Amino acid sequence: MIADNHNHFVECGDAVAMARAGERAGLAEMALTEHVHHLTDALERIPALRRIPPEGPALSQEAYVTEVGRAQAAVGIRVGVGIETEFMPDSEATARGLAAFLADTRNAWDVVIGSVHLLADEVFLEDVDDADPDGAWRDYGERLLASIRSEAYDVIGHPTRLAVVGGPVPERAHTLMDELALAAVRHDVALEVNAVDLRAQPALVHRLISCSAARGAVLSLGSDAHAPDRAAAALAAPAALRDAGVSEVATFVGGGRRMMPLGPPRHLDTTKPRH
Numbered sequence: 147m148i149a150d151n152h153n154h155f156v157e158c159g160d161a162v163a164m165a166r167a168g169e170r171a172g173l174a175e176m177a178l179t180e181h182v183h184h185l186t187d188a189l190e191r192i193p194a195l196r197r198i199p200p201e202g203p204a205l206s207q208e209a210y211v212t213e214v215g216r217a218q219a220a221v222g223i224r225v226g227v228g229i230e231t232e233f234m235p236d237s238e239a240t241a242r243g244l245a246a247f248l249a250d251t252r253n254a255w256d257v258v259i260g261s262v263h264l265l266a267d268e269v270f271l272e273d274v275d276d277a278d279p280d281g282a283w284r285d286y287g288e289r290l291l292a293s294i295r296s297e298a299y300d301v302i303g304h305p306t307r308l309a310v311v312g313g314p315v316p317e318r319a320h321t322l323m324d325e326l327a328l329a330a331v332r333h334d335v336a337l338e339v340n341a342v343d344l345r346a347q348p349a350l351v352h353r354l355i356s357c358s359a360a361r362g363a364v365l366s367l368g369s370d371a372h373a374p375d376r377a378a379a380a381l382a383a384p385a386a387l388r389d390a391g392v393s394e395v396a397t398f399v400g401g402g403r404r405m406m407p408l409g410p411p412r413h414l415d416t417t418k419p420r421h
């Protein structure tokens with residue numbers, strides 16, 4: 147049983163179906179954490195967010211919270227309401243707008259994920275220059291470390307994502323995982339084990355897990371599912387966590403963090419007597 151702290155529904159258009167799929171797959175808790183650029187309230191205040199291609203129709207914060215409430219009412223597991231926001235420090239106006247939006251809405255969210263999707267010159271991770279992986283990872287690493295130091299987020303989203311979408315993975319990427327773990331401890335932020343990245347780049351995600359275990363950094367699990375058929379993908383993570391000696395993961399309520407024991411491996415469940 148795990149808490150899955152990172153999921154979306156604007157792309158598939160059905161929060162209830164996402165929650166039902168998560169419950170059916172065996173999640174103990176689930177959070178819906180839509181991108182900040184899918185909220186009209188944020189788009190109105192932060193024009194730069196309009197440059198990020200939407201995955202579906204934007205909705206007001208009120209409508210978003212209502213949709214998550216409908217999902218919560220449809221299932222027997224807790225469904226948290228969160229947000230995945232952008233770390234965009236290059237433009238002062240954008241950074242200030244994002245910080246102000248977060249400050250004004252903080253009480254609305256169970257969990258705030260801070261993610262780096264853009265590098266220098268607003269280049270998306272998907273579009274980085276394959277010819278200079280070291281340069282891309284230096285930029286990515288500096289942004290991730292700065293996002294940790296900001297202490298603005300509960301979770302640093304997918305700190306391994308550049309390995310999935312951005313070409314060759316240099317040695318620098320592996321050394322970065324230890325730097326992130328150290329910084330996460332110092333600034334009391336959880337690092338995300340992202341199921342998309344775990345599937346595509348297991349070696350680097352295992353490195354993140356082992357460094358976090360060694361340094362004592364808190365880990366948060368996220369499926370990052372955008373459709374019901376990918377819900378609960380984070381259930382693939384506990385095996386790797388147990389191998390590294392990690393026995394608990396983070397869950398969030400009202401912005402407060404608590405630790406949830408991973409419990410015994412799932413295959414033991416099948417030995418239970420049937421009723």
Ligand SMILES: [Zn+2]
Nearest residue numbers: 230261303304
């Ligand atoms: Zn993301």
Ligand SMILES: [Zn+2]
Nearest residue numbers: 152154230370
């Ligand atoms: Zn996401």
